[in-house]
Every structure is written in structure tokens, then in C-alpha cells.
Amino acid sequence: MKVIIDLCVVPIGVGVSLGSYIAECERVFLKAGLKTQLHGYGTNIEGEWDEVMQAVKECHEVLHKMGVPRISSTLRVGTRIDREQTIDDKIRSVQDKLR
Amino acid sequence: MKVIIDLCVVPIGVGVSLGSYIAECERVFLKAGLKTQLHGYGTNIEGEWDEVMQAVKECHEVLHKMGVPRISSTLRVGTRIDREQTIDDKIRSVQDKLR
Amino acid sequence: MKVIIDLCVVPIGVGVSLGSYIAECERVFLKAGLKTQLHGYGTNIEGEWDEVMQAVKECHEVLHKMGVPRISSTLRVGTRIDREQTIDDKIRSVQDKLR
Amino acid sequence: MKVIIDLCVVPIGVGVSLGSYIAECERVFLKAGLKTQLHGYGTNIEGEWDEVMQAVKECHEVLHKMGVPRISSTLRVGTRIDREQTIDDKIRSVQDKLR
Numbered sequence: 001m002k003v004i005i006d007l008c009v010v011p012i013g014v015g016v017s018l019g020s021y022i023a024e025c026e027r028v029f030l031k032a033g034l035k036t037q038l039h040g041y042g043t044n045i046e047g048e049w050d051e052v053m054q055a056v057k058e059c060h061e062v063l064h065k066m067g068v069p070r071i072s073s074t075l076r077v078g079t080r081i082d083r084e085q086t087i088d089d090k091i092r093s094v095q096d097k098l099r
Numbered sequence: 100m101k102v103i104i105d106l107c108v109v110p111i112g113v114g115v116s117l118g119s120y121i122a123e124c125e126r127v128f129l130k131a132g133l134k135t136q137l138h139g140y141g142t143n144i145e146g147e148w149d150e151v152m153q154a155v156k157e158c159h160e161v162l163h164k165m166g167v168p169r170i171s172s173t174l175r176v177g178t179r180i181d182r183e184q185t186i187d188d189k190i191r192s193v194q195d196k197l198r
Numbered sequence: 199m200k201v202i203i204d205l206c207v208v209p210i211g212v213g214v215s216l217g218s219y220i221a222e223c224e225r226v227f228l229k230a231g232l233k234t235q236l237h238g239y240g241t242n243i244e245g246e247w248d249e250v251m252q253a254v255k256e257c258h259e260v261l262h263k264m265g266v267p268r269i270s271s272t273l274r275v276g277t278r279i280d281r282e283q284t285i286d287d288k289i290r291s292v293q294d295k296l297r
Numbered sequence: 298m299k300v301i302i303d304l305c306v307v308p309i310g311v312g313v314s315l316g317s318y319i320a321e322c323e324r325v326f327l328k329a330g331l332k333t334q335l336h337g338y339g340t341n342i343e344g345e346w347d348e349v350m351q352a353v354k355e356c357h358e359v360l361h362k363m364g365v366p367r368i369s370s371t372l373r374v375g376t377r378i379d380r381e382q383t384i385d386d387k388i389r390s391v392q393d394k395l396r
Contacts, residue, residue, distance in 0.1 A: 022391045037336060053152050060100065070214045122296050168313050196221035277357050278366060279367075
């Protein structure tokens with residue numbers, strides 16, 4: 001089952017500068033070979049359900065190993081069986097309609 | 100790794116009455132033996148990461164098998180390594196402070 | 199326009215114990231006379247759009263006044279024009295189907 | 298109070314093709330003069346709290362006027378008082394750390 005998720009990881013208990021933790025998550029996705037797109041309040045990730053969710057788990061594990069005591073992430077998780085659709089397809093679909 | 104999540108599953112393309120689909124998800128959690136608490140805009144679920152996330156996956160699979168063409172779920176996902184905490188602990192912590 | 203929201207406020211930069219901040223938000227909703235239901239990963243709130251959203255804004259303002267430097271909240275926001283529905287209606291609808 | 302939000306609007310009861318509704322929301326933000334960035338699972342919006350939240354309300358109103366019977370949106374809502382930060386700042390902060 002293919003999935004497109006949008007993930008926002010919020011490390012708690014390590015102050016207000018979170019960029020280095022988010023960068024560490026990006027490295028996890030890169031290493032996993034997943035297609036991602038970083039935006040200003042999270043990251044789009046697409047791939048097979050198990051691989052994508054395994055990478056989300058690794059984000060939590062890596063951050064805890066870096067000393068983050070508590071994490072609260074939010075995910076949007078989209079699946080569909082009517083047709084295949086990528087992150088790029090979704091953006092293009094909206095942009096086409098805006099023209 | 101223990102996790103507490105809050106899950107809201109939104110079936111798309113099957114009209115506006117979603118209660119029967121949400122009930123089906125509750126059955127998935129029950130069958131998995133997970134501790135859950137239904138509320139007005141989702142469900143709290145606690146357990147081991149892999150078991151909880153496997154149940155989320157099964158929700159999507161079961162709903163697609165019921166004919167739902169598209170699903171958009173949202174999850175809050177909380178982990179912590181400083182101490183153990185259950186759903187009940189979290190609610191009690193806030194209620195104690197309100198007294 | 200009536201709305202049902204589910205709100206989870208995450209104060210950042212004030213350590214890992216967040217219960218007292220969440221309690222403060224509950225006081226904001228109470229003072230606003232809004233119908234709410236606390237759960238293990240957020241709070242359901244129902245009412246008129248403007249009143250509910252004004253209360254969400256006050257949560258951020260009150261917490262910043264308490265010294266919280268950064269806040270990341272998540273909201274689910276539900277509106278419908280086909281019929282009226284309360285938080286209790288939504289829960290009952292699922293529970294009826296589980297029987 | 299400045300805010301950065303990430304909004305994902307899910308129209309319910311109008312089938313599985315949602316691009317035209319999302320495009321309509323983008324027009325609302327444009328007309329409001331708000332800085333936005335569309336991504337594959339939502340839109341970043343930055344501005345003053347009241348203006349941003351007014352635009353979110355208008356999205357729901359416009360979609361209901363188009364005949365959408367039910368809407369479930371999700372928002373991430375970020376405020377901070379320690380320093381000013383834009384959507385571009387947040388992305389750059391992560392990208393710098395990835396180099």
C-alpha cells in the first residue's frame with residue numbers, strides 16, 4: 001500500500017531551536033531512500049506504507065538517542081486505491097486549477 | 100518504545116456519514132488488544148509503537164476493503180524516555196491542576 | 199457557523215511537564231463558556247466559529263504571558279451544513295454501531 | 298501576534314477529486330494578501346493571527362457555498378515571542394544544517 005504522509009516532529013524539553021533535530025530527521029528519510037519535500041511546517045514523504053512508517057519510527061528513536069526526552073509529532077496520512085498519485089501530482093493538480 | 104497516539108480517520112468518497120467506518124476502526128483496535136479511548140474527534144491509543152502503528156495500517160486496509168477509495172488520517176504521536184505515562188496519567192495530570 | 203474542533207497545545211522551551219499549561223487553556227475555555235471534553239491528547243471544543251477560535255487565540259496569548267517562548271498547536275476543525283451535530287452525537291453515532 | 302500555520306482542508310461528501318476545492322482556498326489566501334506556500338499535503342500561511350484565521354474561516358464558508366456539505370481541516374499553528382521567524386527562515390534553518 002502506497003502512502004503520502006506529512007510529518008511534523010516537535011522535540012520537547014530541548015529549548016526552542018529545533019532546526020538541528022529536524023535536519024536529523026531529514027537525514028533518516030534520505031538514508032531510507034524515500035522521496036521527501038521539506039516545507040515550512042513539516043515534510044511530505046511518499047513511499048510504501050511500511051518503509052515510510054519505519055522511517056517515522058527511526059526519527060523518534062534517533063532524536064531520543066540525541067537526548068530529546070519527549071517528542072510530539074503530527075502526521076497526515078493519505079492512501080487511495082482508485083488511482084496512483086504522487087506528491088508532485090497533488091501539487092500540479094491544484095496549480096493547474098489556479099491558472 | 101511505548102507510544103500514545105491520537106488518530107482521526109477521514110474516509111473520502113463515501114458520503115458524509117462516517118460513523119460506521121470509525122466503528123470498524125475501533126473493532127481493529129479492540130481485536131489488537133490495544134487500550135483506546137474514543138472521543139468526539141478521534142481516538143487515543145496506547146501501546147508498543149509497532150503494535151499501535153500496525154493497527155493504524157489495518158484501519159486503512161479494512162476501510163479500503165469496505166470500498167472506501169481514499170482516506171486521509173491525522174495522527175498525533177507522543178513518545179517520551181524520561182518516564183512512563185499512560186493516557187489516564189495525562190488526563191489526571193491536567194484535572195489535578197484544575198482543582 | 200458552528201464548529202467542532204480538537205485542539206492540542208504544545209508549549210516549547212519550558213521543559214517536559216506541560217500539564218499546568220494545558221490546565222490554563224482549559225480555564226480559558228471554561229471562562230468563555232464553551233462546551234469542551236478533555237481527552238488524553240487534546241480537547242474537543244464546540245461552539246460558534248468566532249468564539250471557539252477566539253478562545254484558541256487566548257490560549258496562545260495566556261501561555262506566552264506565562265513565559266512560554268514558543269507554541270506549536272494542532273487543530274482538527276469540523277464544519278457541516280447538512281445537519282447539526284454535537285460532540286456527544288458524534289461519539290454516540292460510533293458507539294451505537296459498535297453494539 | 299504573528300502566526301505561521303499549516304492548513305490541510307478535506308472536503309467530505311463531494312467525491313475523491315479535491316483539487317478544485319483546494320485551488321479555491323488558495324484564491325482566498327491570495328485575495329487576503331497572505332504569504333503562502335503550497336505543498337503536497339497542505340499550505341503554509343504566515344501573517345497576523347486574526348487575518349490568517351479569518352482566511353481559514355473564509356475557506357470553510359466558500360467551500361460550503363460551493364455545495365460541500367462537510368469539511369474536516371487540520372491545522373498546525375505556531376507562535377513565538379522569543380524572535381521573529383518566517384516560513385523561509387524555518388526552511389533555511391533546516392537546509393543550512395543539512396549542508
